[in-house]
Amino acid sequence: MKCTKSIVGKINDKNIVAYNIKYDNKFEVEILNLGGIITKIITPDKYNNFENVVVGYKEIESYIENPSYLGAIIGRTSGRICEGNVTIDDRQYSLSKNYNPHHGHGGNVGFNKKIWEVNVIEDKDNITLRLSTISKDKEENYPGNLDITLIFKIYEDFTIEQIYECKCDKTTLVNLTNHSYFNLSGNIKAPITTQYLKIDSDYILELDETCAVTGKSINVKDTAFDFNNMKCIGEDIDCNNDQIKIGSGYDHTFLLNKNGKIHLEDRASKRVLDISTDQKSVVVYSMNFPDEFKLYNGKKAQRRFGICFETQAPPIGRNMCFIKDSILNKGEVYKQKTVYKFSIK
Secondary structure, three states: OEEEEEEEEEEOOEEEEEEEEEOOOOOEEEEEOEOOOEEEEEEEOOOOOEEEOEOOEOOHHHHHHOOOOOOOEEOOEOOEEHHHEEEEOOEEEEOOOOEOOEEEOOOOOOHHHOEOEEEEEEOOOEEEEEEEEEEOOOHHHOOOOEEEEEEEEEEOOOEEEEEEEEEEOOOEEOEOEEOOEEOOOOOOOOOHHHOEEEEOEEEEEEEOOOOOEEEEEEEOOOOOOOOOOOEEHHHOOOOOOHHHHHHOOOEEEEEEOOOOEEEEEOOOOOEEEEEEEOOOEEEEEOOOOOOOOEEOOOOEOOOOOOEEEEEEOOOOOHHHOOHHHHEEOOOOEEEEEEEEEEEEO
């Protein structure tokens, strides 16, 4: 196994560095110090063809803009905060409305735009990238100086562990996630509507017409959102359902059952992805609004080229519902873990 690093670009006079981890079995993962962005996860199909199973850009400059947040760390908060207004410790904070009319994915300059410090640790059974940075008090108008560490543990058996740790000197909001778009066909050969999904979840959170969470939950049984049994993603993605219409597909918070799991498979390549997390929910986003940048396969992104599984606390909705799930009290430690396991069926 080995980890190599190379300078691939610059942003604000700082080097953008790609960290490439590769094992003897050809399992390969590449992560940038810019936004902790995952640009490559190379895994085999049933014929032992090794291909990229995440969506990525062709040019490094596209990652600087990255309007789709491809592969990036999202923070301080993931998803929308309804109308950008929150009260913390009896003090009101107005956050940017970059997701008009809401605050989204940490604001105008979120964690996806930061250059992170990276420490490489080679252990017997894994290579670890330890990313760290500081989000200063009033950055994007969030209170407190927040120390953040993100640990990627990459194992030879096609497993990636993501561990997030934070601590703040004021009570603040923290709700971190990763925004990788998966496509198990390999090198984006087919849309995700041909792939099969299973989610251990009985309820989603209702969205209003502005895509803000209302605070109400919807039982998924016999709806387009029922993935308790394996189902082709394309089966109901454009059906006549009010919530599907609001999201233009899937863009919803699934409340995970205890020990909730997420399972994705591509029956053509036989690739499988199993995701486990200690978070309460996962936002599933079916790439409903692609951007215009060219991807590494030479094509412009199209709808349904990838699917995002944003493991996180529920986003903050109307009347600040679910805000308690994102509160990090002064001096407390925020910690969460998500594991990605790739295999062949």
